Amino acid sequence: MSRESVVEQGYFGEFGGSFVPDELKRPLDKIGSEFHKYKDDPKFLEEYRYYLKEYVGRENPLTLAKNLTDKIGGAKIYLKREDLNHTGAHKINNALGQILLAKRMGKKRIIAETGAGQHGVATATASAMVGLPCTIYMGKVDTERQALNVFRMELLGAEVVAVNKGRGRLKEAVDEAFADLVANQEDTFYLIGSAVGPYPYPEMVKYFQSVISEESKKQILEKEGKLPTAIVACAGGGSNAIGAFANYIDDKEVRLIGVEPAEAPSISQGIPAVFQGYRSLTLLDENGDPKPTNSIAAGLDYQGVGPEHSYLNSTGRGEYVTATGQEALQAFQDLSKIEGIIPALESSHAVAHAMKLATELAEDDVIIVNLSGRGDKDVNQVYDMLK
Numbered sequence: 001m002s003r004e005s006v007v008e009q010g011y012f013g014e015f016g017g018s019f020v021p022d023e024l025k026r027p028l029d030k031i032g033s034e035f036h037k038y039k040d041d042p043k044f045l046e047e048y049r050y051y052l053k054e055y056v057g058r059e060n061p062l063t064l065a066k067n068l069t070d071k072i073g074g075a076k077i078y079l080k081r082e083d084l085n086h087t088g089a090h091k092i093n094n095a096l097g098q099i100l101l102a103k104r105m106g107k108k109r110i111i112a113e114t115g116a117g118q119h120g121v122a123t124a125t126a127s128a129m130v131g132l133p134c135t136i137y138m139g140k141v142d143t144e145r146q147a148l149n150v151f152r153m154e155l156l157g158a159e160v161v162a163v164n165k166g167r168g169r170l171k172e173a174v175d176e177a178f179a180d181l182v183a184n185q186e187d188t189f190y191l192i193g194s195a196v197g198p199y200p201y202p203e204m205v206k207y208f209q210s211v212i213s214e215e216s217k218k219q220i221l222e223k224e225g226k227l228p229t230a231i232v233a234c235a236g237g238g239s240n241a242i243g244a245f246a247n248y249i250d251d252k253e254v255r256l257i258g259v260e261p262a263e264a265p266s267i268s269q270g271i272p273a274v275f276q277g278y279r280s281l282t283l284l285d286e287n288g289d290p291k292p293t294n295s296i297a298a299g300l301d302y303q304g305v306g307p308e309h310s311y312l313n314s315t316g317r318g319e320y321v322t323a324t325g326q327e328a329l330q331a332f333q334d335l336s337k338i339e340g341i342i343p344a345l346e347s348s349h350a351v352a353h354a355m356k357l358a359t360e361l362a363e364d365d366v367i368i369v370n371l372s373g374r375g376d377k378d379v380n381q382v383y384d385m386l387k
């Protein structure tokens, strides 16, 4: 990205923005202005709400993890069940919202990047539903780790392009998708899967994921008659976390806790930098190149993080901690055995932290863990790690 221009929109304190070449600026600004046009349009919202209910299966439950709570003692643990959504994770909320926007904009083709495969599956699913062709870019290493998800996307009619550059991970897939958008901007909509990237994506993805905290707030008030002590969510790019936090940000008494993998701790160990078109805390080496990361959860294995999380961290409104792959693997097994719920390895990081936190809190405290996805996609990998 050579000639960089800075757009004033889309800042969260010193983070965010849009640092992209001029040929990308035009299509991204257009998506931003169309998003702002439609986000409060009752017809658009009615359509979005219709599909969330009839297709995704919302609202999903806020389940009291009674066995787990009894077993570890301390605060009550509730699980916000994004794992029960159609396609098995929170990503469909955002894919659906952006694809309905693309349709309104008259786009003829969808492209997306994917790491774990979940966003690719969500995008391929939503594309099939609205009848638009889609191309999914995925790092070569990730296509091997998540071969079943590749097949799933193909079944859904998507073309999956394995990106065999660099380390063959999510970062390279994102670069490839941007190049495609530059080349095909007239008819193509780039559907970003997390609250990352240049303006307007962090704001737009948060908007579509906010349904998580909109529901959980209503549900916890019904069940407990009060707001929770803490919300705990895993943070890769940060979309499930920002959606789980959104409706509580102004409720200062609610602790907002993001859990990063210790093997890719963008907030805990990153430095402010412009990376892939936006400014945020980023894991860089001495030469300013992205540092290799190595999380067991492909969806968390990324050097960057959504700019609003860097901002919430800088103001102290958000707390950011880490959990190791080992701790997540243990939580994966614990939740499966104790509650009969197999969590995604990503979500297992949040479960691991919540189990620690619960013991530090009192019995009348309440923790909501955002269970971002189900672990079926990870069972083969966990089998290999445990056997």
Ligand SMILES: *Cc1c(COP(=O)(O)O)cnc(C)c1O
Pocket (backbone or CB within 6 Å): 089, 090, 091, 116, 118, 119, 193, 194, 195, 234, 235, 236, 237, 238, 239, 240, 241, 299, 300, 344, 346, 347, 372, 373, 374
């Ligand atoms: C992709 C994914 C994540 C990480 O993405 P965020 O944008 O940080 O939410 C977390 N959990 C699951 C189940 C995922 O598929």
